[in-house]
Amino acid sequence: GAVVSQHPSWVICKSGTSVKIECRSLDFQATTMFWYRQFPKQSLMLMATSNEGSKATYEQGVEKDKFLINHASLTLSTLTVTSAHPEDSSFYICSLPAFYNEQFFGPGTRLTVL
């Protein structure tokens, strides 16, 4: 099946800096990918839909200027958390829609903002 990788797997940064998270599809060409955020002991929250070659679609309440998404190729989507603050500390997960309602999820990126 499809394999989705994320880089880095964890990152620690200082408040005010920007962090880029990469999501790669290793087996499938992905015109669409999804980005989720998950706080401890909570469910996954869909942040945005990443569309290859066009603008991302953000869910209500997600700041598009803070969470920049770029999907420049069929195998790579990036999420940049700009001017990160401690409240942005979370587990960020990308996914690749495959067949029907099956999605392949990446291993996640743990972001800690000090």
Added chain:
Amino acid sequence: LAKTTQPISMDSYEGQEVNITCSHNNIATNDYITWYQQFPSQGPRFIIQGYKTKVTNEVASLFIPADRKSSTLSLPRVSLSDTAVYYCLVGGRGRGKLIFGQGTELSVKP
């Protein structure tokens, strides 16, 4: 997208069968029911999907009654490694976005 309701947590012992029920009263005609498993600090993993009656794979079974307003994920003879959060999702059989509910935290004890 139909809303789902699951128990927040369940406890079981190794070797037992575990049944997790999900309610989805507003399921639409075109909706399918999909279950995912998530271990701590990992992305979710697809377990099983069904539309009606019963579906079985090497990992689990999914039972869906005729009215489709609920579904039950059955895990046979659980082991410690089945300790995870299980999510029930309902939606059309496309490649669209998934909305996760609260999930059920299953704890398997020795």
